[in-house]
Amino acid sequence: MSEGLNEFGRIARFFAPLAEREAGALGLTDDAALIECEAGRQIVVTTDALVAGGHFLPDDPPDMVARKALRVNISDLAAMGAVPFGYTLVTALPRDLRGEPGDAWLERFAAGLKLDQEEFGLSLLGGDTISTPGPLLISVTAFGKVPTGKAVTRAGARPGDLVFLSGSLGDGALGLRVLQGTLKGLSRPHAEALADRYRLPRPRVTLGPKLIGLASAMMDVSDGLVGDLAHIAEVSGVGAEIRVQNLPLSPAVFAAIEHDKRIVESVLTGGDDYELLFTAPSARRGAVLALAETAGVPVTEIGRIHARGGVQVLDLAGEPMTLGAAGYLHF
Amino acid sequence: MSEGLNEFGRIARFFAPLAEREAGALGLTDDAALIECEAGRQIVVTTDALVAGGHFLPDDPPDMVARKALRVNISDLAAMGAVPFGYTLVTALPRDLRGEPGDAWLERFAAGLKLDQEEFGLSLLGGDTISTPGPLLISVTAFGKVPTGKAVTRAGARPGDLVFLSGSLGDGALGLRVLQGTLKGLSRPHAEALADRYRLPRPRVTLGPKLIGLASAMMDVSDGLVGDLAHIAEVSGVGAEIRVQNLPLSPAVFAAIEHDKRIVESVLTGGDDYELLFTAPSARRGAVLALAETAGVPVTEIGRIHARGGVQVLDLAGEPMTLGAAGYLHF
Numbered sequence: 001m002s003e004g005l006n007e008f009g010r011i012a013r014f015f016a017p018l019a020e021r022e023a024g025a026l027g028l029t030d031d032a033a034l035i036e037c038e039a040g041r042q043i044v045v046t047t048d049a050l051v052a053g054g055h056f057l058p059d060d061p062p063d064m065v066a067r068k069a070l071r072v073n074i075s076d077l078a079a080m081g082a083v084p085f086g087y088t089l090v091t092a093l094p095r096d097l098r099g100e101p102g103d104a105w106l107e108r109f110a111a112g113l114k115l116d117q118e119e120f121g122l123s124l125l126g127g128d129t130i131s132t133p134g135p136l137l138i139s140v141t142a143f144g145k146v147p148t149g150k151a152v153t154r155a156g157a158r159p160g161d162l163v164f165l166s167g168s169l170g171d172g173a174l175g176l177r178v179l180q181g182t183l184k185g186l187s188r189p190h191a192e193a194l195a196d197r198y199r200l201p202r203p204r205v206t207l208g209p210k211l212i213g214l215a216s217a218m219m220d221v222s223d224g225l226v227g228d229l230a231h232i233a234e235v236s237g238v239g240a241e242i243r244v245q246n247l248p249l250s251p252a253v254f255a256a257i258e259h260d261k262r263i264v265e266s267v268l269t270g271g272d273d274y275e276l277l278f279t280a281p282s283a284r285r286g287a288v289l290a291l292a293e294t295a296g297v298p299v300t301e302i303g304r305i306h307a308r309g310g311v312q313v314l315d316l317a318g319e320p321m322t323l324g325a326a327g328y329l330h331f
Numbered sequence: 332m333s334e335g336l337n338e339f340g341r342i343a344r345f346f347a348p349l350a351e352r353e354a355g356a357l358g359l360t361d362d363a364a365l366i367e368c369e370a371g372r373q374i375v376v377t378t379d380a381l382v383a384g385g386h387f388l389p390d391d392p393p394d395m396v397a398r399k400a401l402r403v404n405i406s407d408l409a410a411m412g413a414v415p416f417g418y419t420l421v422t423a424l425p426r427d428l429r430g431e432p433g434d435a436w437l438e439r440f441a442a443g444l445k446l447d448q449e450e451f452g453l454s455l456l457g458g459d460t461i462s463t464p465g466p467l468l469i470s471v472t473a474f475g476k477v478p479t480g481k482a483v484t485r486a487g488a489r490p491g492d493l494v495f496l497s498g499s500l501g502d503g504a505l506g507l508r509v510l511q512g513t514l515k516g517l518s519r520p521h522a523e524a525l526a527d528r529y530r531l532p533r534p535r536v537t538l539g540p541k542l543i544g545l546a547s548a549m550m551d552v553s554d555g556l557v558g559d560l561a562h563i564a565e566v567s568g569v570g571a572e573i574r575v576q577n578l579p580l581s582p583a584v585f586a587a588i589e590h591d592k593r594i595v596e597s598v599l600t601g602g603d604d605y606e607l608l609f610t611a612p613s614a615r616r617g618a619v620l621a622l623a624e625t626a627g628v629p630v631t632e633i634g635r636i637h638a639r640g641g642v643q644v645l646d647l648a649g650e651p652m653t654l655g656a657a658g659y660l661h662f
Contacts, residue, residue, distance in 0.1 A: 024373075026484055026486075029485060029486070029562070029566045030411070030484050030485050030486075030550070030566075031377060031407040031408075031410040031411055031485070031550050031551060032375045032376055032377035032407050032408060032410075032411045032413070032475075032482075033375070033376050033377070034373045034374070034375055034376075034477075034482055035373060035374035035375075035376055036373060036479075037368030037369065037370075037372060037373065037374065037479075038368065039368075039370070041368060042355075042365045042366060042367060042368065043365070043366035043368065043374060044363045044364070044365055044366075045363055045364050045365075045366055045419060045456060045457060045472075045474075046362060046363035046364070046419075046457060047419040047420075047421055047457060047458060047459050047470075047472060048421075048459045049421040049423060049459050049461050049470065050461075051423060051461055051462075051463045051464075051465070053464060054461060054462060054463065054464075055461070076362040076363050077362075077363060079362040079363075080361070080362055080363045082363065088376060088377075088378040088472055089378075090378055090379075090380040090421075090470045092380060092382060092468055094465075125376060126376060126377060126378060127378055128378050128379045128380050128470075130380050130381075130382055130385060130386070131382075131385060132382045132385065132465055132466065132468065133382075133384060133385075133465065133466060134382075134425075134463055134464065134465010134466050134468070135463065135464060135465050137423055137463065137465070137468060139378075139380065139421045139459075139470045141376075141378060141419055141472040143376075144363075146365075148367075148368075151363075151365055153357055153361050154360060154361050154362070155357075155360070155361075219361070219362050220362060231360070235360045235361075
């Protein structure tokens, strides 16, 4: 049995082809990569790492792991209104991915990166591949561009603004429970739809940049709606109120809640949705909804910003709910 | 016993102060950071990850781990001729760094980052902190600026060029052996000097940017002189010859070789020196040496570029040496 490729062989075979279109990547043969500046644009940079057993399941297909690692970062760029163009990649490979099994794994991993590079219009710029005695870990730093001074941050929400959410809520968190085998009673198509949403986030790249000038604050929902909205509220120095009855739910999540009402809490505080959560002045409601239609992305008004009061969730009767956890905490 | 800080508490306490001076970091409260573009400048980006037991020792002091993680990246920027300005940071913390022990560790880790931010003039821009069931892993993506089109790559070495090396060779690799207890017979000051060089690289930030326009190719020596020079030769499409008698050795490395002649091989192929290895036309020899004097960094002429022939190392008698390994391979 062959020993497989060494580090440089792996770079040449699996990663260099992903950097071909970007001259600044220097064919991945150099110490660093070059990013061109453009008049009137700022570079937006974000970094997110994923570890097996924490952010994906150890037996998840390598192409899906690659795409998830890219997409959670692309989602952060979209949430600033930025258009992605490149990324650097750190792969820490465990012992069982040395030699030929590792080469086979990397081939599928690189195929996943290639798919999403094409879908989202970005290129590999550089990276580092190391060995670890621990589990597989993937760290991506992604780059986008935004018109100077126009990035949408979390800090701009004002009292009276409306709170909007793209797509639907809870699919990612319930998808994880499906894959862990702790969510029963769903039809197979529903279970599969949820698992797919957990494995493969859909960053809202068409919507995010279009919200520049309309959204007063924005972020992506990665740690859970309530906790994430609390971040916007805190950074903006305001409070917020959302109504459970207004939350956009997919048929699968709706069915899961029908089966067990307590699941609504997972929907409110679970992570991994990667939808855009944003605020906009109430006078711009029509513009927001028209834009969503143009972008082909469902957008739902789910609440309102107040001058103070933290984040309140109102139940079907309009009463404040008490939640066990204000979002997923990593520690 | 208290549980210690949660993720957001840790960001606020340990990391946000490191981002204070850089408006584009947005106080680390947002999805991403903003990098300003500057007319006539390109952004240079590099990423390197370090794992406990691989790139540093598990019981290395946290401030030294932090500084090494920054410095290996800063060294890559210097090797392109870039001036560093910022970085993003991923910390994957093992189980024993949860709770209060983790807070205490992070406090010392952040103190190390702060020291080197001040020494090298860069700021934290963003990051991600995750938990891992594996060992501590630190991944840094560092950013610098370079005049557009002027970055020094590995691709420009031409036949007849001279090969230069900054500082001294072999200290990093022998320092690791000192710390592992596999290098005996050294005086205590020598052993400590070597260990210190392994733990704390000295990226050549004053020299690197000054070599723009002089050096035809450049990289930093992180994987071993012979293997790294082979990269320059391969990417430039040339061969190279270096002479052992010309290699710059510190008193500690010289003493180690005196004690055991076989150590010369570790010096030639060992990693972790983070010196600048560069080529320049022979007509520029005087300019290179004058510049080194101005920059206060020793620079030694160690060899010459040929039209072909791989990398040859000539021993004291001028005969080609055969080396066991052409540099440190990660796999």
